Amino acid sequence: SIVSRKYRTAYHFQAPKNWINDPNGPMYYNGIYHSFYQYNPNGSIWGDIIWGHSVSTDLVNWIAVEPALEKDSPGDILGCWTGSATILPGNIPVIIYTGGDIDDRQVQNVVLPKNLSDPYLREWIKPGNNPVLQPVGPGFNESQFRDPTTGWIGPDGLWRIAIGAEVNGYSAAVLYKSEDFLNWTRVDHPLYSSNTTNMWECPDFFAVLPGNKGGLDLSVPIPNGAKHVLKVSLDSRDKYFIGVYDLKRDAFEPDTVEDDRRLWLKIDYGNCYAAKSFFDSKNGRRIIWGWANESDSDADDIAKGWAGIYAMARTIWLDNDGKQLLQWPVEEVETLRRNEINHQGLELNKGDLFEIEGIDTAQADVEIDFELTSIDDAEPFDPSWLVDPEKQCREAGASVHGGIGPFGLVVLASGDMKEHTDVHFRVYKSEQKYMILMCSDLGRSSVRPGLYTPAYGGFFEFDLEKEKKISLRTLIDRSAVESFGGGGRLCIIARVYPVALVDERVHLYAFNNGSTTVRVPQLKAWSMATAQVNVKKG
Ligand code: DQQ
Structure with missing residues (x-):
């Protein structure tokens, strides 16, 4: 309808039609930016979630390709929920994501590209190892265990990831280690946790250098003087802590934490949730994407035939004083001026x-x-x-x-x-x-x-x-x-x-x-x- 077209954005990211929510597994790989997204192939409200997939050379113009993940295995038959991409040694991208499994539990699965020479990486294979992580262990809640981060390399050369979870009533970014991204062991303490909130969705963990607009790649050791940021999604907002990643304890230590979580810093103070960042190796910057939901009714969304956009891809870096993040739309958006x-x-x-x-x-x-x-x-x-x-x-x-x-x-x-x-x-x-x-x-x-x-x-x-x-x-x-x-x-x-x-x-x-x-x-x-x-x- 005319209304649907008039409200449809002209340069903010959207799917060709239907519902989208969280950005998933953003990455730059061999000349192409990939945007995967929580997508309902059957309508414009949340449900039947799979991973839509679009590709771009400039973060502004996008081509939709076929969905990257369908819910077609016991580990994700109830939905392919949020996850992240990591580029492994040998230049092999891997995705780890949450599946709603056949027993209605939240588990983590991995997928690998079928054909690395396809520039768009259209097809992804689910190896037999899935699910690679299950919500078992003391204190776990099997329906509150999701949204794995991008992997980072620890000083021992092992991969780490964090997953949002409720453990013994705490919200935690639980920590896992692996040599090969397939076999994971839980570390005996979380990366960070807090007893003040609901489950943390969509954790994002990355390193930044004060006053330096350049981004850092987590697949290589982090330089001295870097700070770490832990972003978590709760109360309809993306909130973050700046602190240090203590390598001896293998844990994140925020510089300050306000008891009242309403005082926690936010990535965006408006309609933005489930933001996820990635290191752009083409331009040496860190980029963050967030989801901006509609604020009309479900009936409007059904009438429009689409719902959900992403905030402009933003470069994100740490202020000189190390106390807050700064963000700015990627410069590519200026080509539309x-x-x-x-x-x-x-x-x-x-x-x-x-x-x-x-x-x-x-x-x-x-x-x-x-x-x-x-x-x-x-x-x-x-x-x-x-x-x-x-x-x-x-x-x-x-x-x-x-x-x-x-x-x-x-x-x-x-x-x-x-x-x-x-x-x-x-x-x-x-x-x-x-x-x-x-x-x-x-x-x-x-x-x-x-x-x-x-x-x-x-x-x-x-x-x-x-x-x-x-x-x-x-x-x-x-x-x-x-x-x-x-x-x-x-x-x-x-x-x-x-x-x-x-x-x-x-x-x-x-x-x-x-x-x-x-x-x-x-x-x-x-x-x-x-x-x-x-x-x-x-
Ligand atoms: N959306 C996904 C979950 C995530 C939530 C499901 C956050 O994985 O926790 O669509 O918006």
Whole structure:
């Protein structure tokens, strides 16, 4: 239908049709990027899950090939769930994934490519060893044992993987060792565990060097000075710890852990889950993919005939101070930029709305810098806000005047302004520093009833004395609004369904509703071309 086409994204990853959820086994191998994905071949809601498969040379344009994994063995007859790819010595990729087995248990299986000379690696073979791991052992819960990580090499030359599990009521990233990726032994302690949460889904474990945008390959020994990151998925978000991988104990030790898990850092503060990263050996960077679900109803998804997209592939690295990850859309996405428009030296006074014209405002990339004319009016920051930034965003929406801010972008707005999505900042004064609240407010994103329209948000620290400009980049892609604040310190992807997108031109504005004037030294925006994302030929 027309509605389905209007909300379908033009350059965010999607399957040709039907439901997708978690990204699986992303990898770069012999010139090709592979995206596997949790896929329902029979409809646009979750179920009958197998592994869809698409290939790309640039992470932007994708060709759908046949599913890589079907549920056709006793070890995965109830579903081929999430897993990861690892490149073994001799340049042989292997996938390890969770199967829902014939006894309704969660087990881990491996598959190997049938033909290494097929550039797309279309066919995968299930060796007789499967399942290679079963949920047996003290304290295990056989329906909470899934989502193996990519393998990494330990100092003893053995492979390690971690698996999300519930053990004795704890959430754990359980640790296994193997010489050949087929025969695994459980290590007597987890990589890391915690008693504060539900089972950790989709753990991701990788190494990073502070302030270094280059990624690290886990298949080779990790250089000195590296930090490790453990990402886990829970409470509908991807949360992470930065710490050290203690080689003697063979365990992960976070630098800090807040007791209140609402304070744990997030990969994305919006609609993003089950993110998975991989090392891109072509460009020496680490890339992360996350799943952005729909936020309409099942009935809408059935009517659309598709559901689920991925956030743009993002380069991910560790900030100079080692305290948080930074992310930025892979530079390949810039190949889609068309007809650049450019404004300099704008001034936005209280109540100003500056229309950004001359580009396709339904498919755009916007980069805007904000500079404060004064910081005198910054309101005091209250640390208790940190546990629930969404509440802050809801209560201090774009229309609520503040001291400094809200200022930002209004996107996908109808001509009468009944529909609009607001991405904005507010600046608060904390003891030594400034705290910035970034929000993506969906409260007025659509006049359609029955949609999930939260105000997503998060806080990040900002040294206003040193860094003058607060930057915002927003990728607008029909039903996706993906924003990067402070150079990638805080990311928010949202899904929106404005009616205006279906039958009129949508508008884009920069705005300021704070009492302090803000300058925009630089604003650049582009139309984004439609990428070839799994388009069916003919
Ligand atoms: N999705 C998969 C599971 C995983 C969950 C099933 C996370 O393996 O735990 O589709 O979204």
